[in-house]
Amino acid sequence: MNAKALIASSLVWDNHGCMPLRPLDEDFLPQLELYRSSGVDVVMINVGFGEQGVEEHFRMIAHFRHWISARSDRYLLIDSVDDIARARETGRLAIGFDIEGANGIGDQISLISTYYDLGVRWMLMAYNRNNRVGGGCQDDDGGLTAFGRQVLDEMARVGMVACCTHTGYRTARDVMEYSEKPVIFSHSNPRAIWDHPRNIPDDLITACAGTGGVVCLNGIGIFLGANDSSTETYFRHIDHVVQLVGADHAGIGLDYVFDRQELDEYIKKMKRTFPPGLGYEVGEGLKLVSPAQIEELVELQIKAGYPENDICKILGKNMVRIANIVWKPAGMGR
Template sequence: MVVWEQHCCLPLDPDADVDALWRYAESGASFVSVNVGYAPHDVAATIRVLSGFRRKLFARPDRYVLARTAEDVRAAKATGRLAVAFDLEDTNPLGGRVDLVRTYYDLGVRTMLLTYNQRNAAGSGCHDETDGGLTEFGREVVAEMNRVGMVVDTAHCSYRTSMDVFAASAAPVVVSHTAARAVYDDARNVRDDQMLACAATGGVVGINGVGMFLGANDASTEALVRHVEHAVELIGWEHVGLGLDFCFDQVDAELAANPELFPASYSQWDRLEFIEPERLPAITATLLDRGHAPEAVAGILGGNFLRVAEKVWR
Protein backbone atom coordinates (compact mmCIF):
# COMPACT_ATOMS: atom_id res chain seq x y z
CA MET A 1 0.00 0.00 0.00
CA VAL A 2 1.30 3.44 -0.97
CA VAL A 3 0.84 5.90 1.91
CA TRP A 4 0.68 9.44 0.52
CA GLU A 5 0.96 12.70 2.48
CA GLN A 6 -0.22 15.44 0.14
CA HIS A 7 1.06 18.44 2.10
CA CYS A 8 3.52 19.24 4.89
CA CYS A 9 5.58 22.30 5.79
CA LEU A 10 9.25 22.57 6.67
CA PRO A 11 10.62 25.99 7.68
CA LEU A 12 10.88 27.97 4.45
CA ASP A 13 14.63 28.33 4.74
CA PRO A 14 17.14 26.90 2.22
CA ASP A 15 19.11 25.51 5.17
CA ALA A 16 16.15 23.82 6.87
CA ASP A 17 16.60 20.28 8.18
CA VAL A 18 15.11 18.35 5.27
CA ASP A 19 16.01 15.09 6.99
CA ALA A 20 13.10 15.78 9.37
CA LEU A 21 10.97 14.31 6.57
CA TRP A 22 12.32 10.87 7.42
CA ARG A 23 9.76 10.82 10.23
CA TYR A 24 7.20 10.11 7.52
CA ALA A 25 9.13 7.12 6.23
CA GLU A 26 9.53 5.78 9.76
CA SER A 27 5.74 6.05 10.13
CA GLY A 28 5.04 4.06 6.97
CA ALA A 29 4.64 6.82 4.38
CA SER A 30 5.77 6.27 0.80
CA PHE A 31 5.44 9.86 -0.47
CA VAL A 32 5.31 13.39 0.91
CA SER A 33 4.66 16.71 -0.81
CA VAL A 34 6.65 19.52 0.81
CA ASN A 35 5.73 23.18 0.59
CA VAL A 36 8.47 25.41 -0.87
CA GLY A 37 6.72 28.77 -0.98
CA TYR A 38 3.51 30.66 -0.29
CA ALA A 39 1.94 34.12 -0.52
CA PRO A 40 4.79 36.30 0.87
CA HIS A 41 7.40 34.65 -1.37
CA ASP A 42 8.55 36.10 -4.66
CA VAL A 43 10.35 34.19 -7.38
CA ALA A 44 13.84 34.64 -5.93
CA ALA A 45 12.88 33.52 -2.42
CA THR A 46 11.06 30.45 -3.76
CA ILE A 47 13.97 29.42 -5.98
CA ARG A 48 16.35 29.72 -3.03
CA VAL A 49 14.19 27.39 -0.92
CA LEU A 50 13.77 24.93 -3.80
CA SER A 51 17.49 24.91 -4.46
CA GLY A 52 18.33 24.28 -0.81
CA PHE A 53 15.78 21.49 -0.40
CA ARG A 54 16.82 19.80 -3.64
CA ARG A 55 20.49 19.90 -2.68
CA LYS A 56 19.84 18.23 0.65
CA LEU A 57 17.55 15.58 -0.81
CA PHE A 58 20.05 14.70 -3.54
CA ALA A 59 22.74 14.37 -0.86
CA ARG A 60 20.82 11.41 0.63
CA PRO A 61 19.99 9.07 -2.28
CA ASP A 62 19.90 6.25 0.25
CA ARG A 63 16.81 7.83 1.81
CA TYR A 64 15.06 10.06 -0.72
CA VAL A 65 13.83 10.01 -4.29
CA LEU A 66 12.77 13.26 -5.95
CA ALA A 67 9.57 12.03 -7.56
CA ARG A 68 9.07 13.12 -11.14
CA THR A 69 6.58 10.39 -12.07
CA ALA A 70 4.13 8.15 -10.27
CA GLU A 71 6.44 5.26 -11.09
CA ASP A 72 9.18 7.00 -9.07
CA VAL A 73 6.88 6.80 -6.05
CA ARG A 74 6.40 3.08 -6.54
CA ALA A 75 10.13 2.57 -7.03
CA ALA A 76 10.94 4.50 -3.85
CA LYS A 77 8.56 2.33 -1.87
CA ALA A 78 10.05 -0.84 -3.35
CA THR A 79 13.55 0.23 -2.26
CA GLY A 80 12.61 1.44 1.23
CA ARG A 81 13.04 5.13 0.43
CA LEU A 82 10.74 8.15 0.71
CA ALA A 83 9.50 9.81 -2.48
CA VAL A 84 9.35 13.59 -2.24
CA ALA A 85 7.81 16.26 -4.46
CA PHE A 86 7.15 19.94 -3.85
CA ASP A 87 4.09 22.17 -3.74
CA LEU A 88 3.40 25.90 -3.79
CA GLU A 89 0.72 27.51 -1.63
CA ASP A 90 -0.17 30.49 -3.79
CA THR A 91 0.59 31.75 -7.28
CA ASN A 92 2.56 34.76 -6.01
CA PRO A 93 5.83 32.84 -6.54
CA LEU A 94 5.04 33.00 -10.28
CA GLY A 95 5.72 36.74 -10.25
CA GLY A 96 2.91 37.23 -12.76
CA ARG A 97 4.58 34.94 -15.33
CA VAL A 98 2.62 31.93 -16.52
CA ASP A 99 5.75 30.47 -18.14
CA LEU A 100 7.25 29.89 -14.68
CA VAL A 101 4.75 27.06 -14.16
CA ARG A 102 6.95 24.91 -16.41
CA THR A 103 10.12 26.06 -14.62
CA TYR A 104 8.76 25.07 -11.22
CA TYR A 105 7.48 21.79 -12.64
CA ASP A 106 10.94 20.97 -13.96
CA LEU A 107 12.35 21.67 -10.46
CA GLY A 108 9.98 19.19 -8.85
CA VAL A 109 6.83 21.18 -8.02
CA ARG A 110 3.91 18.87 -8.74
CA THR A 111 1.04 20.78 -7.06
CA MET A 112 0.15 24.46 -6.78
CA LEU A 113 -2.85 26.13 -5.20
CA LEU A 114 -4.23 29.29 -6.71
CA THR A 115 -4.58 31.56 -3.66
CA TYR A 116 -3.53 31.56 -0.02
CA ASN A 117 -6.25 32.98 2.26
CA GLN A 118 -6.45 36.33 0.46
CA ARG A 119 -6.83 37.76 -3.02
CA ASN A 120 -3.95 37.65 -5.46
CA ALA A 121 -3.62 38.00 -9.23
CA ALA A 122 -5.26 34.59 -9.78
CA GLY A 123 -8.34 34.88 -7.58
CA SER A 124 -9.81 35.33 -4.12
CA GLY A 125 -8.91 33.57 -0.88
CA CYS A 126 -11.03 31.93 1.78
CA HIS A 127 -10.60 34.87 4.18
CA ASP A 128 -11.48 37.66 1.73
CA GLU A 129 -14.60 39.67 2.53
CA THR A 130 -15.42 39.92 -1.19
CA ASP A 131 -15.26 36.83 -3.35
CA GLY A 132 -14.28 37.82 -6.88
CA GLY A 133 -13.67 34.30 -8.12
CA LEU A 134 -11.02 33.16 -10.59
CA THR A 135 -9.40 35.93 -12.65
CA GLU A 136 -8.34 35.75 -16.28
CA PHE A 137 -4.74 35.32 -15.12
CA GLY A 138 -5.93 32.50 -12.88
CA ARG A 139 -7.57 30.79 -15.86
CA GLU A 140 -4.32 31.06 -17.82
CA VAL A 141 -2.43 29.51 -14.90
CA VAL A 142 -4.91 26.62 -14.66
CA ALA A 143 -4.60 25.96 -18.40
CA GLU A 144 -0.80 25.97 -18.21
CA MET A 145 -0.81 23.67 -15.19
CA ASN A 146 -3.04 21.28 -17.12
CA ARG A 147 -0.67 21.47 -20.08
CA VAL A 148 2.56 20.74 -18.20
CA GLY A 149 1.11 18.18 -15.76
CA MET A 150 1.00 20.10 -12.48
CA VAL A 151 -1.92 19.28 -10.17
CA VAL A 152 -4.30 22.20 -9.59
CA ASP A 153 -5.16 22.75 -5.92
CA THR A 154 -7.94 24.87 -4.37
CA ALA A 155 -7.02 24.65 -0.67
CA HIS A 156 -7.14 28.15 0.90
CA CYS A 157 -9.18 29.45 -2.06
CA SER A 158 -12.49 31.25 -1.74
CA TYR A 159 -15.73 29.43 -2.48
CA ARG A 160 -16.28 31.05 -5.88
CA THR A 161 -12.63 30.73 -6.90
CA SER A 162 -12.63 27.03 -6.09
CA MET A 163 -15.87 26.42 -7.99
CA ASP A 164 -14.51 28.37 -10.97
CA VAL A 165 -11.35 26.24 -10.90
CA PHE A 166 -13.31 22.98 -10.82
CA ALA A 167 -15.19 24.16 -13.91
CA ALA A 168 -12.11 25.48 -15.72
CA SER A 169 -9.67 22.61 -15.25
CA ALA A 170 -9.40 19.91 -17.88
CA ALA A 171 -7.64 17.62 -15.40
CA PRO A 172 -8.52 16.34 -11.91
CA VAL A 173 -8.34 19.03 -9.21
CA VAL A 174 -7.46 18.42 -5.55
CA VAL A 175 -8.20 20.22 -2.31
CA SER A 176 -4.91 19.12 -0.81
CA HIS A 177 -5.43 19.96 2.87
CA THR A 178 -8.80 20.98 4.21
CA ALA A 179 -11.69 19.70 6.33
CA ALA A 180 -15.47 19.47 6.12
CA ARG A 181 -17.35 22.65 6.94
CA ALA A 182 -20.42 20.55 7.68
CA VAL A 183 -18.50 18.93 10.54
CA TYR A 184 -16.72 22.05 11.85
CA ASP A 185 -17.68 25.51 10.62
CA ASP A 186 -14.45 27.33 9.77
CA ALA A 187 -13.77 29.52 6.76
CA ARG A 188 -10.80 27.34 5.79
CA ASN A 189 -13.01 24.27 5.51
CA VAL A 190 -14.93 23.36 2.37
CA ARG A 191 -18.65 23.02 1.89
CA ASP A 192 -20.32 19.87 0.66
CA ASP A 193 -20.92 21.24 -2.83
CA GLN A 194 -17.21 22.08 -3.12
CA MET A 195 -16.38 18.47 -2.25
CA LEU A 196 -18.88 17.21 -4.81
CA ALA A 197 -17.47 19.52 -7.50
CA CYS A 198 -13.91 18.39 -6.72
CA ALA A 199 -14.91 14.73 -6.97
CA ALA A 200 -16.66 15.41 -10.28
CA THR A 201 -13.29 16.39 -11.79
CA GLY A 202 -11.89 13.01 -10.72
CA GLY A 203 -9.97 14.70 -7.93
CA VAL A 204 -9.37 14.13 -4.24
CA VAL A 205 -10.24 16.04 -1.06
CA GLY A 206 -7.34 15.75 1.42
CA ILE A 207 -8.32 15.98 5.08
CA ASN A 208 -5.82 17.92 7.16
CA GLY A 209 -4.58 17.29 10.68
CA VAL A 210 -4.73 20.84 12.05
CA GLY A 211 -6.72 21.01 15.27
CA MET A 212 -8.19 24.47 14.66
CA PHE A 213 -9.86 23.21 11.47
CA LEU A 214 -10.90 19.78 12.75
CA GLY A 215 -12.53 21.20 15.89
CA ALA A 216 -11.75 23.58 18.72
CA ASN A 217 -8.01 22.95 18.33
CA ASP A 218 -8.82 19.22 18.51
CA ALA A 219 -6.05 17.28 16.75
CA SER A 220 -7.21 13.87 17.93
CA THR A 221 -7.33 10.91 15.57
CA GLU A 222 -11.06 10.72 16.22
CA ALA A 223 -11.56 14.32 15.09
CA LEU A 224 -9.78 13.66 11.80
CA VAL A 225 -11.75 10.47 11.22
CA ARG A 226 -15.03 12.38 11.67
CA HIS A 227 -14.09 14.59 8.73
CA VAL A 228 -12.84 11.65 6.67
CA GLU A 229 -16.06 9.75 7.23
CA HIS A 230 -18.23 12.73 6.30
CA ALA A 231 -16.30 13.08 3.04
CA VAL A 232 -16.49 9.34 2.33
CA GLU A 233 -20.26 9.32 2.86
CA LEU A 234 -20.68 12.34 0.59
CA ILE A 235 -18.31 11.69 -2.33
CA GLY A 236 -17.10 8.11 -1.91
CA TRP A 237 -13.82 6.83 -0.55
CA GLU A 238 -12.27 7.02 -4.03
CA HIS A 239 -12.11 10.81 -3.69
CA VAL A 240 -10.80 11.18 -0.14
CA GLY A 241 -7.18 11.34 1.04
CA LEU A 242 -4.86 12.86 3.64
CA GLY A 243 -3.06 16.18 3.54
CA LEU A 244 -2.13 16.46 7.20
CA ASP A 245 -0.40 19.84 6.82
CA PHE A 246 2.04 18.98 9.59
CA CYS A 247 4.30 21.97 10.23
CA PHE A 248 7.83 21.39 11.47
CA ASP A 249 8.39 24.20 14.02
CA GLN A 250 7.49 27.18 11.86
CA VAL A 251 3.91 28.22 12.63
CA ASP A 252 4.60 30.85 15.28
CA ALA A 253 7.29 32.46 13.14
CA GLU A 254 5.00 32.73 10.11
CA LEU A 255 2.11 34.12 12.15
CA ALA A 256 4.41 36.78 13.59
CA ALA A 257 6.09 37.63 10.29
CA ASN A 258 2.91 37.85 8.18
CA PRO A 259 -0.02 38.73 10.47
CA GLU A 260 -1.97 40.26 7.58
CA LEU A 261 -2.42 36.81 6.04
CA PHE A 262 -4.13 35.25 9.04
CA PRO A 263 -7.35 36.19 10.86
CA ALA A 264 -7.41 36.55 14.65
CA SER A 265 -8.78 33.02 15.01
CA TYR A 266 -5.31 31.64 14.23
CA SER A 267 -3.95 33.18 17.43
CA GLN A 268 -6.72 32.32 19.89
CA TRP A 269 -4.84 29.31 21.29
CA ASP A 270 -1.46 29.39 22.99
CA ARG A 271 -0.31 26.55 20.75
CA LEU A 272 -1.82 25.12 17.58
CA GLU A 273 -2.23 21.35 17.67
CA PHE A 274 -1.30 19.13 14.72
CA ILE A 275 -1.57 15.45 13.87
CA GLU A 276 2.02 14.33 13.55
CA PRO A 277 3.40 11.80 11.00
CA GLU A 278 3.69 9.16 13.72
CA ARG A 279 -0.12 9.05 13.88
CA LEU A 280 -0.45 7.44 10.43
CA PRO A 281 -0.61 3.85 11.79
CA ALA A 282 -3.27 4.89 14.32
CA ILE A 283 -5.35 6.55 11.58
CA THR A 284 -5.13 3.37 9.52
CA ALA A 285 -6.12 1.17 12.47
CA THR A 286 -9.02 3.45 13.43
CA LEU A 287 -10.48 3.42 9.93
CA LEU A 288 -10.25 -0.38 9.78
CA ASP A 289 -11.71 -0.76 13.27
CA ARG A 290 -14.66 1.42 12.23
CA GLY A 291 -15.52 -0.98 9.44
CA HIS A 292 -13.99 0.65 6.39
CA ALA A 293 -12.95 -1.96 3.85
CA PRO A 294 -9.21 -2.51 3.35
CA GLU A 295 -9.55 -1.33 -0.26
CA ALA A 296 -11.14 1.92 0.91
CA VAL A 297 -8.50 2.49 3.58
CA ALA A 298 -5.74 1.89 1.04
CA GLY A 299 -7.33 4.49 -1.23
CA ILE A 300 -7.72 7.08 1.52
CA LEU A 301 -4.19 6.51 2.84
CA GLY A 302 -2.62 7.06 -0.56
CA GLY A 303 -4.07 5.21 -3.53
CA ASN A 304 -6.43 8.02 -4.50
CA PHE A 305 -3.76 10.73 -4.66
CA LEU A 306 -1.50 8.29 -6.51
CA ARG A 307 -4.28 7.84 -9.09
CA VAL A 308 -4.43 11.60 -9.64
CA ALA A 309 -0.65 11.75 -10.06
CA GLU A 310 -0.77 8.92 -12.62
CA LYS A 311 -3.38 10.83 -14.60
CA VAL A 312 -1.92 14.36 -14.34
CA TRP A 313 1.88 14.22 -13.97
CA ARG A 314 3.73 14.08 -17.28
Protein backbone atom coordinates in the same frame (compact mmCIF):
# COMPACT_ATOMS: atom_id res chain seq x y z
CA MET B 1 -5.33 -7.67 8.22
CA ASN B 2 -4.34 -5.42 11.13
CA ALA B 3 -3.47 -1.73 10.77
CA LYS B 4 0.29 -2.14 10.86
CA ALA B 5 0.23 -4.86 8.19
CA LEU B 6 -2.19 -2.89 6.02
CA ILE B 7 0.06 0.18 6.11
CA ALA B 8 3.10 -1.95 5.29
CA SER B 9 1.35 -3.45 2.26
CA SER B 10 -0.14 -0.15 1.04
CA LEU B 11 1.34 2.90 -0.62
CA VAL B 12 0.93 5.78 1.85
CA TRP B 13 0.90 9.36 0.50
CA ASP B 14 0.80 12.48 2.70
CA ASN B 15 -0.09 15.27 0.31
CA HIS B 16 1.26 18.20 2.33
CA GLY B 17 3.99 18.71 4.89
CA CYS B 18 5.59 21.97 6.06
CA MET B 19 9.34 22.11 6.51
CA PRO B 20 10.87 25.41 7.69
CA LEU B 21 11.23 27.89 4.82
CA ARG B 22 14.82 28.92 5.58
CA PRO B 23 17.14 28.16 2.65
CA LEU B 24 20.33 28.13 4.73
CA ASP B 25 19.00 25.99 7.60
CA GLU B 26 19.27 22.20 7.48
CA ASP B 27 18.50 21.55 11.15
CA PHE B 28 14.92 20.37 10.61
CA LEU B 29 15.33 18.37 7.41
CA PRO B 30 16.44 15.16 9.18
CA GLN B 31 12.97 15.14 10.75
CA LEU B 32 11.68 13.90 7.39
CA GLU B 33 12.56 10.54 8.93
CA LEU B 34 9.27 10.87 10.85
CA TYR B 35 7.46 10.06 7.61
CA ARG B 36 9.58 7.00 6.93
CA SER B 37 9.16 5.68 10.47
CA SER B 38 5.37 6.19 10.22
CA GLY B 39 5.07 4.11 7.05
CA VAL B 40 4.68 7.05 4.66
CA ASP B 41 6.02 6.41 1.15
CA VAL B 42 5.33 9.78 -0.50
CA VAL B 43 5.24 13.30 0.94
CA MET B 44 4.73 16.63 -0.79
CA ILE B 45 6.47 19.55 0.94
CA ASN B 46 5.89 23.23 0.31
CA VAL B 47 8.60 25.46 -1.14
CA GLY B 48 6.79 28.72 -0.44
CA PHE B 49 3.43 30.19 0.50
CA GLY B 50 1.28 33.28 0.57
CA GLU B 51 3.00 36.52 -0.34
CA GLN B 52 6.46 35.02 -0.77
CA GLY B 53 7.82 35.86 -4.19
CA VAL B 54 9.68 34.16 -7.02
CA GLU B 55 13.17 34.45 -5.53
CA GLU B 56 12.10 32.97 -2.19
CA HIS B 57 10.48 29.98 -3.92
CA PHE B 58 13.52 29.24 -6.08
CA ARG B 59 15.91 29.53 -3.14
CA MET B 60 13.90 26.96 -1.20
CA ILE B 61 13.73 24.60 -4.17
CA ALA B 62 17.50 24.83 -4.64
CA HIS B 63 18.03 24.15 -0.93
CA PHE B 64 15.71 21.14 -0.80
CA ARG B 65 17.00 19.64 -4.05
CA HIS B 66 20.61 19.90 -2.88
CA TRP B 67 19.83 18.33 0.50
CA ILE B 68 17.77 15.48 -0.99
CA SER B 69 20.27 14.65 -3.74
CA ALA B 70 23.06 14.38 -1.16
CA ARG B 71 21.03 11.68 0.62
CA SER B 72 19.86 9.60 -2.32
CA ASP B 73 20.11 6.42 -0.27
CA ARG B 74 17.12 7.55 1.84
CA TYR B 75 15.19 10.03 -0.31
CA LEU B 76 14.13 10.29 -3.96
CA LEU B 77 12.91 13.50 -5.56
CA ILE B 78 9.91 12.63 -7.71
CA ASP B 79 10.25 13.14 -11.44
CA SER B 80 7.63 10.66 -12.68
CA VAL B 81 4.88 8.46 -11.30
CA ASP B 82 7.21 5.49 -11.76
CA ASP B 83 9.60 7.05 -9.25
CA ILE B 84 7.04 6.45 -6.50
CA ALA B 85 7.16 2.68 -6.96
CA ARG B 86 10.93 2.82 -7.41
CA ALA B 87 11.37 4.67 -4.12
CA ARG B 88 9.11 2.23 -2.28
CA GLU B 89 10.92 -0.80 -3.71
CA THR B 90 14.27 0.59 -2.55
CA GLY B 91 13.09 1.70 0.90
CA ARG B 92 13.32 5.43 0.18
CA LEU B 93 10.91 8.27 0.87
CA ALA B 94 9.60 9.84 -2.36
CA ILE B 95 9.43 13.63 -2.11
CA GLY B 96 7.64 16.13 -4.33
CA PHE B 97 7.18 19.88 -3.97
CA ASP B 98 4.10 22.09 -3.82
CA ILE B 99 3.47 25.83 -3.99
CA GLU B 100 0.89 27.41 -1.70
CA GLY B 101 -0.51 30.25 -3.77
CA ALA B 102 0.26 31.47 -7.26
CA ASN B 103 2.28 34.45 -5.98
CA GLY B 104 5.24 32.16 -6.61
CA ILE B 105 4.93 32.82 -10.34
CA GLY B 106 4.38 36.57 -10.07
CA ASP B 107 3.09 37.70 -13.45
CA GLN B 108 5.21 35.19 -15.42
CA ILE B 109 3.25 32.14 -16.57
CA SER B 110 6.36 30.65 -18.18
CA LEU B 111 7.71 29.90 -14.69
CA ILE B 112 5.13 27.13 -14.28
CA SER B 113 6.99 24.71 -16.55
CA THR B 114 10.27 25.54 -14.81
CA TYR B 115 8.75 24.83 -11.41
CA TYR B 116 7.36 21.56 -12.72
CA ASP B 117 10.74 20.47 -14.07
CA LEU B 118 12.24 21.23 -10.64
CA GLY B 119 9.76 18.97 -8.84
CA VAL B 120 6.61 21.02 -8.12
CA ARG B 121 3.62 18.76 -8.70
CA TRP B 122 0.71 20.86 -7.45
CA MET B 123 0.00 24.54 -6.88
CA LEU B 124 -2.92 26.14 -5.12
CA MET B 125 -4.56 29.22 -6.53
CA ALA B 126 -4.55 31.67 -3.62
CA TYR B 127 -3.38 31.53 -0.02
CA ASN B 128 -6.17 32.98 2.17
CA ARG B 129 -5.96 36.36 0.38
CA ASN B 130 -6.66 37.47 -3.17
CA ASN B 131 -3.97 37.52 -5.85
CA ARG B 132 -3.69 37.80 -9.65
CA VAL B 133 -5.22 34.35 -10.13
CA GLY B 134 -8.28 34.57 -7.91
CA GLY B 135 -9.69 34.92 -4.43
CA GLY B 136 -8.57 33.59 -1.07
CA CYS B 137 -10.82 31.98 1.52
CA GLN B 138 -10.38 34.88 3.98
CA ASP B 139 -10.79 37.72 1.50
CA ASP B 140 -13.49 39.25 -0.72
CA ASP B 141 -13.38 36.62 -3.45
CA GLY B 142 -14.05 37.99 -6.92
CA GLY B 143 -13.59 34.65 -8.66
CA LEU B 144 -11.07 33.21 -11.09
CA THR B 145 -9.46 35.94 -13.21
CA ALA B 146 -8.56 35.88 -16.90
CA PHE B 147 -4.93 35.51 -15.81
CA GLY B 148 -6.03 32.63 -13.58
CA ARG B 149 -7.52 30.82 -16.56
CA GLN B 150 -4.22 31.20 -18.41
CA VAL B 151 -2.43 29.79 -15.36
CA LEU B 152 -4.74 26.77 -15.29
CA ASP B 153 -4.21 26.19 -19.01
CA GLU B 154 -0.44 26.17 -18.54
CA MET B 155 -0.62 23.94 -15.47
CA ALA B 156 -2.67 21.41 -17.43
CA ARG B 157 -0.25 21.61 -20.35
CA VAL B 158 2.84 20.82 -18.27
CA GLY B 159 1.16 18.34 -15.90
CA MET B 160 0.80 20.30 -12.66
CA VAL B 161 -2.26 19.56 -10.50
CA ALA B 162 -4.58 22.46 -9.62
CA CYS B 163 -5.41 22.78 -5.92
CA CYS B 164 -8.17 24.85 -4.28
CA THR B 165 -7.09 24.65 -0.62
CA HIS B 166 -6.89 28.16 0.96
CA THR B 167 -8.89 29.40 -2.05
CA GLY B 168 -12.14 31.34 -1.87
CA TYR B 169 -15.49 29.70 -2.56
CA ARG B 170 -16.24 31.47 -5.84
CA THR B 171 -12.73 30.95 -7.21
CA ALA B 172 -12.79 27.27 -6.23
CA ARG B 173 -16.12 26.82 -8.05
CA ASP B 174 -14.71 28.59 -11.10
CA VAL B 175 -11.55 26.46 -11.11
CA MET B 176 -13.51 23.22 -10.94
CA GLU B 177 -15.90 24.33 -13.68
CA TYR B 178 -13.05 25.46 -15.93
CA SER B 179 -10.57 22.63 -15.44
CA GLU B 180 -10.69 19.58 -17.70
CA LYS B 181 -8.44 17.65 -15.28
CA PRO B 182 -9.12 16.44 -11.72
CA VAL B 183 -8.82 19.21 -9.13
CA ILE B 184 -7.70 18.57 -5.55
CA PHE B 185 -8.01 20.09 -2.12
CA SER B 186 -4.55 19.17 -0.86
CA HIS B 187 -5.16 19.90 2.83
CA SER B 188 -8.73 20.94 3.63
CA ASN B 189 -11.51 19.80 5.96
CA PRO B 190 -15.32 19.77 5.78
CA ARG B 191 -17.01 22.82 7.24
CA ALA B 192 -19.96 20.59 8.17
CA ILE B 193 -17.80 19.06 10.92
CA TRP B 194 -16.02 22.24 12.05
CA ASP B 195 -17.07 25.73 10.96
CA HIS B 196 -13.90 27.62 10.03
CA PRO B 197 -13.27 29.84 6.96
CA ARG B 198 -10.38 27.54 5.96
CA ASN B 199 -12.73 24.57 5.78
CA ILE B 200 -14.92 23.83 2.78
CA PRO B 201 -18.69 23.32 2.42
CA ASP B 202 -20.17 20.08 1.17
CA ASP B 203 -20.98 21.45 -2.28
CA LEU B 204 -17.28 22.13 -2.92
CA ILE B 205 -16.43 18.60 -1.79
CA THR B 206 -19.06 17.27 -4.19
CA ALA B 207 -17.80 19.51 -7.00
CA CYS B 208 -14.24 18.29 -6.41
CA ALA B 209 -15.38 14.68 -6.64
CA GLY B 210 -17.21 15.61 -9.83
CA THR B 211 -13.88 16.51 -11.45
CA GLY B 212 -12.49 13.13 -10.39
CA GLY B 213 -10.49 14.89 -7.70
CA VAL B 214 -9.51 14.17 -4.12
CA VAL B 215 -10.02 16.03 -0.82
CA CYS B 216 -6.99 15.38 1.38
CA LEU B 217 -7.82 15.95 5.04
CA ASN B 218 -5.84 18.47 7.10
CA GLY B 219 -4.41 17.62 10.53
CA ILE B 220 -4.17 21.10 12.06
CA GLY B 221 -6.11 21.25 15.32
CA ILE B 222 -7.92 24.56 14.74
CA PHE B 223 -9.35 23.24 11.45
CA LEU B 224 -10.43 19.95 13.06
CA GLY B 225 -12.10 21.41 16.14
CA ALA B 226 -11.19 23.51 19.17
CA ASN B 227 -7.45 22.93 18.65
CA ASP B 228 -8.16 19.20 18.59
CA SER B 229 -5.59 16.83 17.10
CA SER B 230 -7.11 13.55 18.27
CA THR B 231 -7.12 10.72 15.76
CA GLU B 232 -10.84 10.23 16.46
CA THR B 233 -11.62 13.77 15.32
CA TYR B 234 -9.43 13.43 12.25
CA PHE B 235 -11.28 10.24 11.36
CA ARG B 236 -14.63 12.07 11.69
CA HIS B 237 -13.52 14.51 8.99
CA ILE B 238 -12.36 11.73 6.69
CA ASP B 239 -15.53 9.76 7.30
CA HIS B 240 -17.68 12.77 6.41
CA VAL B 241 -16.00 13.02 3.01
CA VAL B 242 -16.26 9.26 2.47
CA GLN B 243 -19.96 9.21 3.34
CA LEU B 244 -20.61 12.24 1.13
CA VAL B 245 -18.71 11.36 -2.05
CA GLY B 246 -17.11 7.94 -1.51
CA ALA B 247 -13.67 6.61 -0.65
CA ASP B 248 -12.41 7.36 -4.18
CA HIS B 249 -12.27 11.05 -3.30
CA ALA B 250 -10.59 11.16 0.14
CA GLY B 251 -6.91 11.34 1.01
CA ILE B 252 -4.39 12.49 3.59
CA GLY B 253 -2.76 15.95 3.66
CA LEU B 254 -1.71 16.42 7.27
CA ASP B 255 -0.08 19.85 6.87
CA TYR B 256 2.33 18.79 9.62
CA VAL B 257 4.44 21.78 10.72
CA PHE B 258 7.95 20.89 11.86
CA ASP B 259 8.90 24.31 13.28
CA ARG B 260 6.06 25.70 15.36
CA GLN B 261 8.13 28.72 16.38
CA GLU B 262 8.56 29.76 12.75
CA LEU B 263 4.81 29.37 12.20
CA ASP B 264 4.11 31.53 15.25
CA GLU B 265 6.41 34.22 13.86
CA TYR B 266 4.58 34.16 10.51
CA ILE B 267 1.22 34.43 12.29
CA LYS B 268 2.39 37.46 14.30
CA LYS B 269 3.81 39.20 11.21
CA MET B 270 1.05 38.38 8.71
CA LYS B 271 -2.11 39.64 10.43
CA ARG B 272 -4.13 39.88 7.21
CA THR B 273 -3.24 36.34 6.21
CA PHE B 274 -3.75 34.96 9.72
CA PRO B 275 -6.33 37.33 11.28
CA PRO B 276 -7.10 37.24 15.02
CA GLY B 277 -10.22 35.44 16.13
CA LEU B 278 -9.81 32.39 13.89
CA GLY B 279 -7.65 30.36 16.26
CA TYR B 280 -4.27 31.22 14.76
CA GLU B 281 -3.24 33.07 17.91
CA VAL B 282 -2.55 29.77 19.73
CA GLY B 283 0.87 29.99 18.08
CA GLU B 284 3.31 27.37 19.30
CA GLY B 285 0.43 25.76 21.20
CA LEU B 286 -1.13 24.69 17.91
CA LYS B 287 -1.95 20.98 18.01
CA LEU B 288 -1.22 18.83 14.99
CA VAL B 289 -2.06 15.34 13.82
CA SER B 290 1.31 13.64 13.40
CA PRO B 291 2.23 11.13 10.69
CA ALA B 292 2.78 8.77 13.62
CA GLN B 293 -1.03 8.73 14.11
CA ILE B 294 -1.69 7.13 10.72
CA GLU B 295 -1.67 3.67 12.28
CA GLU B 296 -4.36 4.75 14.78
CA LEU B 297 -6.36 6.21 11.89
CA VAL B 298 -6.28 2.91 10.03
CA GLU B 299 -7.34 1.10 13.20
CA LEU B 300 -10.40 3.37 13.41
CA GLN B 301 -11.19 2.79 9.74
CA ILE B 302 -11.01 -0.98 10.24
CA LYS B 303 -13.20 -0.72 13.35
CA ALA B 304 -15.74 1.35 11.37
CA GLY B 305 -15.98 -1.41 8.77
CA TYR B 306 -14.09 0.22 5.92
CA PRO B 307 -13.12 -2.34 3.26
CA GLU B 308 -9.36 -2.79 2.97
CA ASN B 309 -9.38 -1.50 -0.60
CA ASP B 310 -11.11 1.71 0.49
CA ILE B 311 -8.50 2.24 3.20
CA CYS B 312 -5.75 1.75 0.61
CA LYS B 313 -7.40 4.31 -1.66
CA ILE B 314 -7.48 6.90 1.12
CA LEU B 315 -3.92 6.13 2.20
CA GLY B 316 -2.49 6.76 -1.24
CA LYS B 317 -4.04 5.03 -4.24
CA ASN B 318 -6.33 7.98 -4.94
CA MET B 319 -3.41 10.39 -5.25
CA VAL B 320 -1.52 7.94 -7.45
CA ARG B 321 -4.58 7.93 -9.71
CA ILE B 322 -4.49 11.74 -9.89
CA ALA B 323 -0.77 11.67 -10.69
CA ASN B 324 -1.30 9.15 -13.47
CA ILE B 325 -4.00 11.34 -15.03
CA VAL B 326 -2.35 14.76 -14.70
CA TRP B 327 1.43 14.49 -14.42
CA LYS B 328 3.61 14.51 -17.53
CA PRO B 329 7.33 13.73 -17.91
CA ALA B 330 9.44 16.66 -16.73
CA GLY B 331 10.81 18.70 -19.61
CA MET B 332 7.79 18.08 -21.85
CA GLY B 333 6.47 21.58 -21.14
CA ARG B 334 9.47 23.34 -22.62
